[in-house]
Amino acid sequence: MVLAGLWDIKQSSIFNVASPQADKIGAVGNGFLVAATGMFLLVAVLTVYICRRYRARAGGPEPAQTSGNRKLEIMMVGVPLLMVTFFFFWSLKTMSAVLPPRPANRTPDVIITGHQYWWQADYPANRISTANEIHLPVGRKLLVALRAADVIHDWWVPALGAKMDMIPGTENYLWITITRPGTYLGGCSEFCGQEHAWMRIRVIAQEPKDYEQWLVSQAAIDKLPADSLTTKGAGLFMHASCSSCHSIRGTAAVGTDGPDLSHFAGRRTMLTGIQKVSKQNIYLWLLDPQKVKPGAHMPKFIFGRDSLLALTAYLSSLK
């Protein structure tokens, strides 16, 4: 478990990439790092050398008053100019490989919409919708469409390559090919309001057959245990205000303002990455949302303890 956890986390940086897109970006990055280090060392060594060599000495003569050297000046401009030209063409090549134009007739494999402060993921071919934990298959070149529901958000999973803003009123896209299964972490990278910090991303990359299985399980309707608490919770969810913002597949809850809660308890984290899904966390969240995630748009409902326990039981049964 501990090892699996570490593996998870290693995959949140640009150094541990899992897609050819991120790999190509990494190559330019490394090339630049080498050139930049060289340039930096040149300046640093010259600075130190000149400071040591030409320290003023008491009674020393006035130094020669040279005020320029045409040849040296041309070199000072020419060499950096050649270097940036080289990187410009490398950049061009990488850009067209990472972000080629989008064919007009291709439907995106997944549409991700940024909301204050959560992610909506729609899979048009399978007509399913989920939130925050985004399952994707490995080995396929996926077209990911990016939208925003309110303000500007930004999709960034470093291991999978480029980030891209989600801008209300337009649709952006990215190509993502994932090379190995695993959990990849990321986060919203455009400041989007109070809970910008807690718009973490979890991409769960699966082998195609596991992914297909996941799609089937998401399309299914939850079978609820028939105990009285869960039934009461389901009733409350539909008749209190919950269902006007949240959807649960196969029920009367079809709201779209908040995250889709179908199979909610099958996810590992809740509230876009703040905490693990557990009965206690669900209970505390329902008790006072602003205490757990200040600024979230979930209102505080004045539920009694019984109702809270019933709702908690219902939500944690949505596997």
Place this chain on the structure above:
Amino acid sequence: MSRLEHIRIPEPEKPLPGLTISSDQGLIQWLSSVDHKQIGIMYLWLSVLFILVGGIEILLVRIQLAVPNNHFLNPEVFNQLFTMHGTTMIFFVLAPAIFGFATYFVPLMIGANDMAFPRMNAFSFWCTLFGGLLLYFSYLAGGAPDAGWFNYAPLNQFSYSSSPGIDYYCSGLLLAGIGTVSASVNFIVTIFRLRVDGMGLKQMPVFVWMILINSFLILAAFPSLNAALVMLLLDRELHAHFFNPGNGGSALLWQHLFWLFGHPEVYILILPVFGIFSEVFPVFSRKPIFGYGFVVASGVAIALLAFGVWVHHMFATGLGNTVNNFFAASSLLIGVPTGVKIFNWLATMYGGSIRFSVAMLFAIAFLVEFTIGGLTGISFAIVPIDWQLTDTYYVVAHLHYVFIGGSLFGLISGIFYWYPKISGRMLSEKMGRWFFWLFVIGFNLTFLVQHALGAMGMPRRVYTYPDLPGWGILNMISSLGGGLMGIAVCLLVYMLFTSRKTGQIAGSDPWDANTLEWTTTSPPPLKNFNLVIPVRSTRPFRDWKRPDDTDWAREGVNNE
């Protein structure tokens, strides 16, 4: 010694009202002053006041970020603090400090007795001060602005930020902007009209050149900001919808207008500092600036290119590869004249006789720190790298290496260089060295690690973060470095206060300097000059002190 010539000293055509009021420097005299030296000093104190305020704001932010999952500040307060920190440091610390030095020293360096429009000079200062106060009044009026210093739409709209903070942001920056634009007009006219006889454009000190170029940059860049601010006020107060996509507006329009101002603004905050360094390096190396023509011409090139690079702040907004490529090319191009200046200053030191005063120490440290900031800047012009690293802590590190390692180091160097002239007393070199090491070490502790944090996936502007490996320890180091910088700044402010009375008497020319401001007394009398030495090169005072080895004779330049 060559003879002292009687030359006409340029002055404003109307008699100066300041000259009729007693010069006892009481409060009323400061408030009513139109003397460029007093206004310059007030600009500088304004900057000191706001660096303390902006510094406290960011120390609170760094305490919150010192450990993961911290609850020291709630997100609402945190967002107001980082927004105010950025806005304050850029508009009310760096800009006024630059204007302070320019207002004080441009007339002195060109041999004039005041700015061309002394009353407008005072007007510019008071606009800046009241702009800052208006911005800070938001705290009392219901909440400070909370959408970041670049205040992206539609987060800046009333429906997402309903406290009046952003309205104060707009009005405060508009007011300060009026001051900035009028000051620029004043500098341009002063520099073109009031130079002492003999000082052609080719004999102007580099600092004066940079202020001239900078003033044109401001005149061209600020209209875009001011237009955007007015449009945003209309959106918020009168329900217009320039930036509201829900009503047919455009969220990206704000970014275009803001960065069309915002990127030139970066150069507005660095070019004058290049001017300061171009005074400091020659004086403390006892050599002329290497490649005067190149340094000035590259300043002009930067100013022109500055208006064609703004989209590099928007490479991740999906404008398409064609647009991105154009702006990548222009951004890479502008890096060249900016970076090559480093070699000009190195070549100035080469073969010289270097005195390691505190002013020079900051100039030398700048060479190394600004190279880091410049190189990370180039990495953002390489679009694929930008796609990974923009809007992360790597950007935070980059911009602070530019604004602190570049602009602020230059301003501090300027303080140590010019404080004796302004106050008549020296800043302690011994305490100055303490300050230098504290500040430089603190600065690198704070920001060097942030490059790594960005690459490890930490987005900027988050009020807290999950406990991922490495994030906690690097943030802790960064916060400790911030504390060290805080202590260093307090030491500097203490020195600035106490040295006015207790510092060693400076005399008129403590550094054996080159330019005209050092020919008058320290501090200069209300009327700067009765006599000005002849000007035939960029180093008239050195020519005068060493008539056997003048620049104009050596270079065969003689304007007479």
